[in-house]
Amino acid sequence: xxxxxxxxxxLDGGMGRELERIGAPFRQPEWSALALIETPDLVAQAHQxxxxxxxxxxxxxxxxxxxxxxxxxxxxxxxxxxxHVAAQIxxxxxxxxxxxxxxxxxxxxxxxxxxxxDPEKVADILLPLIQxxxxxxxxxxxxxxxSYDEALHVVRLLKAHSNKPVWLAFxxxxxxxxxxxxxxxxxxxxxxxxxxxxxxxxxLFNCSQPEEMEDAIAYIHKAAPALTIGAYANSFSEIKRExxxxxxxxxxxxxxxxxxxxxxxxRWLDAGATVIGGCCxxxxxxxxxxxxxxx
Numbered sequence: 021x022x023x024x025x026x027x028x029x030x031l032d033g034g035m036g037r038e039l040e041r042i043g044a045p046f047r048q049p050e051w052s053a054l055a056l057i058e059t060p061d062l063v064a065q066a067h068q069x070x071x072x073x074x075x076x077x078x079x080x081x082x083x084x085x086x087x088x089x090x091x092x093x094x095x096x097x098x099x100x101x102x103x104h105v106a107a108q109i110x111x112x113x114x115x116x117x118x119x120x121x122x123x124x125x126x127x128x129x130x131x132x133x134x135x136x137x138d139p140e141k142v143a144d145i146l147l148p149l150i151q152x153x154x155x156x157x158x159x160x161x162x163x164x165x166x167s168y169d170e171a172l173h174v175v176r177l178l179k180a181h182s183n184k185p186v187w188l189a190f191x192x193x194x195x196x197x198x199x200x201x202x203x204x205x206x207x208x209x210x211x212x213x214x215x216x217x218x219x220x221x222x223x224l225f226n227c228s229q230p231e232e233m234e235d236a237i238a239y240i241h242k243a244a245p246a247l248t249i250g251a252y253a254n255s256f257s258e259i260k261r262e263x264x265x266x267x268x269x270x271x272x273x274x275x276x277x278x279x280x281x282x283x284x285x286x287r288w289l290d291a292g293a294t295v296i297g298g299c300c301x302x303x304x305x306x307x308x309x310x311x312x313x314x315x
Contacts, residue, residue, distance in 0.1 A: 025289055025314040031077045031122070031252050031297020032070035033307050036084075037272075039066050041303065049091065053084035056106055057098075064109050071117045073304035074311025075297065078119055079161055080106045082149055083126040095145075103152025111156040122187065123157030125149060125174060127164050131227065132191065134167035134206035142173055150181050159185035164227045166191055167206035168213055175220060185221040189252070192228040192236060202236050210239050222248035227299045229253060230276060230284040234291050241292030250295025251288045253281075255302060272301040278309035285310050 036052040044055035044062040055062050067078050082103050087095045110121045128145040129136040150160075160178050165171040171188055178186050190213065193203045202210050217223060217240070225236045233251040240249050255276035285296045298306050 025294075027294050028289060028314045029077055029120075029250075029295050030075050030307060030310050030314070031250070031295060032067070032075040032079055033073075033252075033298035033302040033304065034254070034300040035063075035066055035079070035081050037301050038069060038303055039063070042066060042069070049089050051084040051089045052081055053089055053102065056081055056085075056102055060105060060109060063106070064113060067110060067113050068117075069304045070307055071113065071119055073307040075307050076119050077122050077295075077297070078110050078113065079122045079163075080110045080124045080153060080157065082106045082124045082153065083163065085149055086126055086128055086130075086145055088130045095148075100148035100152040103149045104156075107153040107156035114158075120158045121156065122159060122161035123150075123153040123184075125160055125162045125178065127166065127170070128174075131164050132166055132205050134170060134204070137167060137170045137173075139169070139173045142170075143177055146174065146177060147181065150178065154182055154184075157184065159187060159221065161187045161189060161224075163189050164191045165189065165204075167204055168208055168216070169206075171213065171216055175216065179219075187222040187224060187248075187250075188216065188220045189224040189226040189250075190236075192225055192232045194229050195232065198231060198235065202232065202239065210236060214243055217244045217247055222250060222295065224250040224252065224295060226252045227254050230255075230281065233284065233293075234287045237288050237291040237293045245292070248294055250293050250297070251285075252295075252297035252299045253284065253302065254298075254300040255281075256300060276301070276306075278305045281306045282309040282313050285313060289314075 039055045040046040045058050063081050114121045128142050230253040255272045257271045
């Protein structure tokens with residue numbers, strides 16, 4: 021029985037890297053969507069690996085179901101159906117294993133690109149994903165939000181088309197000095213997202229360096245101590261990366277071992293997190309280490 025962290029829930033890890041690891045088709049531009057199109061059984065296998073490692077929440081494999089990855093034509097004809105297939109796979113495994121399903125709502129215009137966000141086009145891209153998943157997910161997880169404006173519009177869109185809980189995950193810049201203010205990829209400080217805390221069911225931080233998470237969690241926990249707060253970091257070599265996110269396969273930090281990631285996560289929990297998991301480059305071994313931590 022977990023007595024030290026009794027309310028902690030564990031998310032899964034990075035789907036794309038796990039698909040690649042188990043031999044699923046994986047290339048640009050389709051990214052993790054390619055396995056959904058060609059080998060959905062391997063998507064199920066990847067989910068199961070995270071469940072076996074201790075994840076109690078699995079996230080639908082819909083992150084790449086946007087024109088950036090699918091192309092405009094395939095997106096228009098297939099996005100809603102592919103989202104439904106992804107949600108069906110996750111739902112079936114959830115019922116078999118007694119876990120929850122988070123419906124992934126990805127960045128509509130590419131990761132880490134707040135300057136490309138277009139409020140007039142966001143509904144055209146995200147509504148098919150909402151409609152395809154609505155009946156099969158337990159709650160929504162807006163992932164890798166890079167600005168206040170992006171987060172606000174996507175939260176409003178979900179609330180207009182669904183009654184299910186909304187979790188909101190922001191991505192943070194990599195600070196060369198941890199004494200500097202925390203910032204979203206847009207350059208905005210965390211103080212600027214405070215108005216959103218009262219209109220969502222959880223705030224998390226994702227697809228950022230593990231070192232950034234503790235301060236972000238502590239800041240939000242102080243501002244809204246009753247709110248569900250979480251973190252799921254990546255292990256990208258951010259300082260070395262010279263290409264756009266998801267444009268190429270980013271190199272990973274060798275120092276972010278499962279044991280090191282567990283140490284990071286303990287600090288997140290002590291800062292006020294009740295949801296922990298992993299993003300890009302964080303595999304089942306890392307999730308197993310998180311499960312061992314809370315036990």
